[in-house]
Amino acid sequence: MIMEPIKPFSSVAVPLPIENIDTDQIIPARYLKVTDKSSLAEGLFSDWREDPNFVLNDERYKGAQILVAGHNFGCGSSREHAPWALKAYGFRAIISTYFADIFRNNALKNGLLPIVVDAETHQKILDMIAEVPQTTIHVDLEAQTITLPDGQSVTFPIDAFSKTCLLEGIDELGYLFTQMPAIEAYESAHPPRVSIGGA
Amino acid sequence: MAKTLFEKVWDAHVVASPPNSPSILYIDLHLIHEVTSPQAFTVLRERGLKVRRPQQTIATMDHSTPTTPRGLDGIIPVVDAMARAQLDQLVKNCQEHNIRVFELGTEHQGIVHVIGPELGLTQPGMTIVCGDSHTSTHGAFGALAFGIGTSEVAHVLATQTLLQYKPKTFEIRVDGQLADGVVAKDIILAIIANIGVGGGTGYVLEYTGSAIRSLNMEARMTICNMSIEAGARAGMIAPDDTTFEYIIGRQYAPKGKAWEEALAYWRTLPTDEGATYDRQFTLNADELVPMITYGTNPGMGMPITGQVPDPAKVGDASEKAGLEKALQYMGLQPNQPLLGHPVDVVFIGSCTNSRITDLRLAADMLKGHRVAENVRVLVVPGSQQVKKQAEAEGLDKIFKEAGAEWREAGCSMCIAMNGDQLQPGQYAVSTSNRNFEGRQGRGGRTFLASPLTAAATAIHGVITDPRTMIRAKQPIEVN
Ligand code: SF4
16 A cells, blocks of 8 residues: 655544553454455444443544553554554554554554653653643654644654655555565575465 | 574575665465455555465465354355355455465364464474464464564565564573473463563563473464463474474475475574573473463463452552453452352363364363353364364264364354354353453453363363362373
């Protein structure tokens, strides 16, 4: 998928400060029987959304594009349906103290920014939201910063390769094809370790 | 320079490492299933691409397939229209790209992580990926095996490579000897309870030590399977004679001269003397007891004789909130023991514990007993081959005579996509790998445990320490 480059944006941030939010909560398995991606928004956190007090049911957070989650967001399954559902719902960035490996990979491939902040900043953001529920955060990928309403700017890490891909909308599959000579050279030097035979 | 097992396998598969970019890693074997592949094939179709190495790709049906008995025509009926469409799509995609697919109910169909090893496809030193996080299972053979997302499935289909940053290494050493009634599942649940569900994030785990070496291959697979539940990229165990004896003669294993060559290479893979890891953790197998989880992630585990932890005693605010939420969902009180807690369902299956040795453990426990009234017990073999073997040994009879359901192969109640699911509020002891909220059915509450604990619990209808059931006269057969 060729992605739209990520430009700076500002949005209200939704607080979901629960640690170890797993992919089964983000998108329960019963929504995985689709062969496309379009219908996944309704499945996002669908079990939790049954509770009228769940934060996504709060009118004030309609249209929010940033989610502030607890530690270790996205653990569990490899289902890319998780970032697909978050994107389909309208999220463009998730802030946490760290992300599960596969989720982070999947998110980056779909233009969903996993923003890692230290525990202190994380707590500060949550405290700000507790005080002012519609706290707005500014995200600038180019500068690798988020800016809080008090003007504090916090840098976040992202690897150079992913950053370039996201800023320029480069797609990784296309990039891999530019490496084809090396792939072919590897294959001629290494016979396949298994050969299964076709359909 | 002295290298670890992981470093040897990684280095042998780096196609290129451009500066400031992830490495391009060659993939030897790509496993696919119906749930995470359709959108990847769509990418290929949209771009007019072909599958680069269909002969290194294999497909099975497992996640959403029914495990209900066959009709008189010998066919397993799929009543869910969406599941049917997904299965049909897989067949179509595989036919179009010349990929072998093991269709529902056929000889070699089963859970993707059960059939790979069973067919001899999983071999030491390989890189193996699948759009499924429990691909870590295959690391039991000394392969580097990990789960990928659907975009990456498309990358591997089209290029047989992946963009990857090199993970760090983490040695988990388990020395000593397991007591009767304590099995591989208890080892891995204890490890995750110690290091936490995020403890392995960014690492590839290597399990070492005398207790690991003494395990058979299926028990090793149980351990590596749950590496992802500690957040690890992969889990690995160095190949040894136990590994080679398991592989020899299997359908896709190397034969003749190729076997000799492969074996010579495989023997070079174990971690060199003097190689170092980025992190280490040690566990003493002598002290282990059967484990059970009480909460809603696999790190919330404890000795079966223990008491549910008290959030009031947890210092960290977010950990405390997590525990409170988990106990509320589970309907449990702080400090309560779990022994004697009633359950509604016992599930024996999943890529963690559905192989023949797992079923033998459960059958040995259930033999001559009836399962408790009001407890539904499902036994779901991991593959058609496991099912056949179990039936040849008469295990199916033991299960049925005990009052358990003997089902067709698949993921079943591990993920509850196929109709096998808990009802809201129900309690289950499950041999699967995830106790997340709603994982086994909306509102369902899962206690993860070993096949022995599951079987002992089935008999009494309440959580039971399997050690109390082990008849002194008969040691358990674990081979
Ligand atoms: S048995 Fe469960 S964990 Fe294993 S592949 Fe199937 S759904 Fe995933």
